[in-house]
Amino acid sequence: MKHIILTLLFFSAVGITANAQSWDDQSWDDSGDGWGDDSDQSTDDQGDYNYDQGSGSTASDFTDSSSGDDSWGDDGGWGDDGGFDYGSGGDGYVRSARPTTEHKPYERFTGMPYDSASQLVTYVEIVEVIVPDRFLDLGGEDYSISDSLYARAISWMQTQFGKREAKQMIDRAGVATSGKEGQTIKAYVTMPLVVQLNKYQTVEAGTIEFDMELRFKDERYRYKFENFIHVQKSSAGDKTPDETYMEYYLTAKRNIRNNDKILIACNNQMNKLIDGLKATCEATPFIDDDDW
Numbered sequence: 541m542k543h544i545i546l547t548l549l550f551f552s553a554v555g556i557t558a559n560a561q562s563w564d565d566q567s568w569d570d571s572g573d574g575w576g577d578d579s580d581q582s583t584d585d586q587g588d589y590n591y592d593q594g595s596g597s598t599a600s601d602f603t604d605s606s607s608g609d610d611s612w613g614d615d616g617g618w619g620d621d622g623g624f625d626y627g628s629g630g631d632g633y634v635r636s637a638r639p640t641t642e643h644k645p646y647e648r649f650t651g652m653p654y655d656s657a658s659q660l661v662t663y664v665e666i667v668e669v670i671v672p673d674r675f676l677d678l679g680g681e682d683y684s685i686s687d688s689l690y691a692r693a694i695s696w697m698q699t700q701f702g703k704r705e706a707k708q709m710i711d712r713a714g715v716a717t718s719g720k721e722g723q724t725i726k727a728y729v730t731m732p733l734v735v736q737l738n739k740y741q742t743v744e745a746g747t748i749e750f751d752m753e754l755r756f757k758d759e760r761y762r763y764k765f766e767n768f769i770h771v772q773k774s775s776a777g778d779k780t781p782d783e784t785y786m787e788y789y790l791t792a793k794r795n796i797r798n799n800d801k802i803l804i805a806c807n808n809q810m811n812k813l814i815d816g817l818k819a820t821c822e823a824t825p826f827i828d829d830d831d832w
Contacts, residue, residue: 649800651807652790655766661786663765663810669822670759680825686723686756689821693725693754693761696820700813701731713751725754733770735805746772746781748806754817763817765810770802 655662669684676682683692697706709727729752735745750768754761768786775782786806789799 646796648796649803649807652786652803654790658766659787660766661768661790663814664763665814666760666762667818667821668760672824675824683825684759686758686761689756689761690723690725692821692823693756693817696817697725697727699820700816701729709752723756725752727752729765731809733802733805734809735801736808737801745802745805746770748809761821763814765813768806770806 652661653663654660655664669689671680671682671684682688694706697709700706701709706727709729710725712728713726715726728749730747730749733745733748734742736742748768748770750765753764755764770784770786770789771781772784773781786803789803792799
């Protein structure tokens with residue numbers, strides 16, 4: 541009996557020892573979790589992402605070779621199957637380094653009135669002056685007759701240029717040879733040319749000179765401005781100033797942008813001059829109700 545008990549204890553001890561040895565071998569040697577020596581694998585060769593870029597010398601050494609993670613493979617949302625790729629933009633998107641710009645050719649200023657017959661820049665218009673019936677009914681004098689329009693034009697010139705300057709301009713043009721006395725005004729006008737350099741800056745660029753003719757009839761008048769010359773200091777330093785006809789600026793193929801600035805400045809000033817003449821000739825006089 542005692543011999544049998546010892547035999548059973550011996551086999552039990554052997555079984556427990558074998559079981560413990562088997563558990564130790566499976567837990568620490570053959571698990572494949574990256575901590576043993578029997579799998580011949582290191583921490584850099586497992587399924588975890590390898591961030592150590594200094595360990596390799598080629599581009600393939602920096603690439604994740606894991607086949608178990610589909611999110612970074614060819615079939616995932618960031619691969620070559622239509623997903624967004626910051627480097628290449630996918631199959632349907634072409635990335636450009638900078639937006640495409642189109643250069644538009646410069647368009648020359650064409651706002652100057654040009655008479656093809658005389659081949660001169662010419663401002664000309666026949667303006668009618670109609671006196672309101674109510675003004676005549678209230679006892680006002682008819683200011684549309686030629687003598688009244690002539691007197692208004694002289695007043696406009698004196699206000700615009702000054703009394704002495706207006707007389708000098710008329711004397712310089714000489715006596716009007718056409719039309720009756722008091723119905724025609726001829727003058728050679730000289731006025732500063734103000735050029736707009738930009739939105740906030742202007743500069744005086746010499747003067748413009750031109751012939752002015754105003755002819756008057758009852759209830760209408762005609763203005764005509766032509767033979768424009770741009771006068772400025774000599775570019776060569778001479779005492780004689782440079783004189784350039786406006787027609788040259790229209791067709792010159794050099795310095796086009798600056799030429800256009802001169803044309804625009806001249807056109808703007810002429811339009812203001814014409815507006816002032818019209819406003820003076822068409823202004824309805826004030827009637828004092830107490831003057832009777």
